[in-house]
Amino acid sequence: MSATVAMILTLAVGTYAFRLAGPLLHGRVELSPRVQELLSAGAIVLLVALLATGALTEDGGFAGWARPAGVLVGGVLAWRRAPFPVVVLAAAGATAVLRAMGVA
Amino acid sequence: MMAPLMAPLRTPLIAALVRDSALVWLASGVVGVSFGAISVAGGLPVWVPVLMSLVVYAGSAQFSAVGVLLAGGGPFAAAATGLLLNTRTAAFSLAVADVIGQGRLARFLGAHLVTDETVAFALAQPDPARRRAAFWISGLGLFAVWNLGVLAGGLAGGALGDTGAYGLDAAFPAVLAALVLPALREGPAVRRSALLGAGLALAVTPAVPAGVPVLLALAGLAVYGRGDGRRTA
Numbered sequence: 650m651s652a653t654v655a656m657i658l659t660l661a662v663g664t665y666a667f668r669l670a671g672p673l674l675h676g677r678v679e680l681s682p683r684v685q686e687l688l689s690a691g692a693i694v695l696l697v698a699l700l701a702t703g704a705l706t707e708d709g710g711f712a713g714w715a716r717p718a719g720v721l722v723g724g725v726l727a728w729r730r731a732p733f734p735v736v737v738l739a740a741a742g743a744t745a746v747l748r749a750m751g752v753a
Numbered sequence: 754m755m756a757p758l759m760a761p762l763r764t765p766l767i768a769a770l771v772r773d774s775a776l777v778w779l780a781s782g783v784v785g786v787s788f789g790a791i792s793v794a795g796g797l798p799v800w801v802p803v804l805m806s807l808v809v810y811a812g813s814a815q816f817s818a819v820g821v822l823l824a825g826g827g828p829f830a831a832a833a834t835g836l837l838l839n840t841r842t843a844a845f846s847l848a849v850a851d852v853i854g855q856g857r858l859a860r861f862l863g864a865h866l867v868t869d870e871t872v873a874f875a876l877a878q879p880d881p882a883r884r885r886a887a888f889w890i891s892g893l894g895l896f897a898v899w900n901l902g903v904l905a906g907g908l909a910g911g912a913l914g915d916t917g918a919y920g921l922d923a924a925f926p927a928v929l930a931a932l933v934l935p936a937l938r939e940g941p942a943v944r945r946s947a948l949l950g951a952g953l954a955l956a957v958t959p960a961v962p963a964g965v966p967v968l969l970a971l972a973g974l975a976v977y978g979r980g981d982g983r984r985t986a
Contacts, residue, residue: 656828661808671846672860692848698970723927740927744920
C-alpha cells in the first residue's frame with residue numbers, strides 16, 4: 650500500500666469518525682435543552698467564522714479585495730431578503746467583474 | 754428512508770429546496786472540477802483526487818491535503834492538515850444529529866454527508882421536517898456533483914483555465930451569509946457569540962495552522978450567557 654493511499658485512508662477514516670460522533674451519540678446520551686441550544690448556537694458560530702475567514706483570508710493572509718467585495722454584495726442582498734439565487738449569483742458575478750477589471 | 758418523512762411536505766417546498774440547492778451544487782461541481790484539474794496538473798494520477806473525493810469528501814481538507822502533498826510536505830503532514838480542518842465536522846454532526854434521522858442506514862449514510870453546506874442548509878429551515886429534507890436533498894446532490902466534477906476535472910487536466918475568474922470563491926461565503934442571517938437576525942445571544950467568534954478566528958488566522966481559527970471561534974460561546982431561550986436554528 651503506497652503512502653498516498655495510506656494518507657487518503659487515514660484522512661477518510663478520521664473524518665468519518667468526526668462525522669459519526671453526532672449520529673452515534675444521538676439517542677444514547679440524553680442532552681439537556683441547554684446543551685441542545687448551545688450545540689445549535691455553536692454550529693452557527695462555526696459557520697459565521699467560516700464565512701468570515703473564507704471571505705477575507707487565503708493561505709493565512711488577506712484574500713484580496715475582489716472576493717470580500719463580492720461577498721459584501723451578496724450579504725447586503727441577503728440582509729434585504731433577496732432570493733437565495735440572486736444572493737449567490739450576485740456575489741460571484743461581482744467578484745468576477747472586479748477581477749475582469751483587474752482588481753485582485 | 755426519506756419518502757415517509759417528506760410526504761407531509763408540499764411539492765413546492767421540495768422544489769424550492771432543490772432550486773436553492775442547485776446553485777450550491779453547480780458551484781461545488783465547478784470547484785470539484787478545479788480540484789481534479791489542480792491535482793492532476795500537479796502530477797498526481799487521476800485516481801488520487803477521485804478516491805479522495807469519494808472517501809474523504811471534504812473540499813477544504815482535500816485541497817489542503819493535496820496542497821501539502823504537491824508542496825512536498827509528505828503524506829503524514831497532508832493527513833494531519835486535513836484532519837485538523839475536519840475536526841469541525843464533529844461539532845456539526847452533533848448539531849444535526851436529530852436532523853439526519855434515527856435509522857441505522859440513515860445515520861451511517863447521513864454522517865458522510867455532513868458538510869458545511871448541508872449543515873447550513875438544514876439549520877436554516879424553520880421546522881424539523883424541512884430541516885431533514887434540506888439535509889438529504891442538498892447532501893445527496895452535493896455528493897453526486899462533487900465527485901462527478903472531480904472526475905471530470907481530473908480527466909480534463911489543465912484545460913479549464915483559472916476558475917478564480919468566475920468569482921466562485923465569493924459564492925461560498927455568500928451562501929453561508931444567506932443561510933445564517935435568519936438565525937443571526939433573531940437571536941441576540943447567537944449574534945454576539947458569532948461576531949466574537951469570527952473576530953477571534955480572523956485575528957489568529959495569520960499565526961496558526963489552517964483549521965484552527967474556525968475551532969477557536971467556538972470560544973465566542975463564552976458570551977452566549979443565558980442564551981435566547983430556544984434553539985436558534
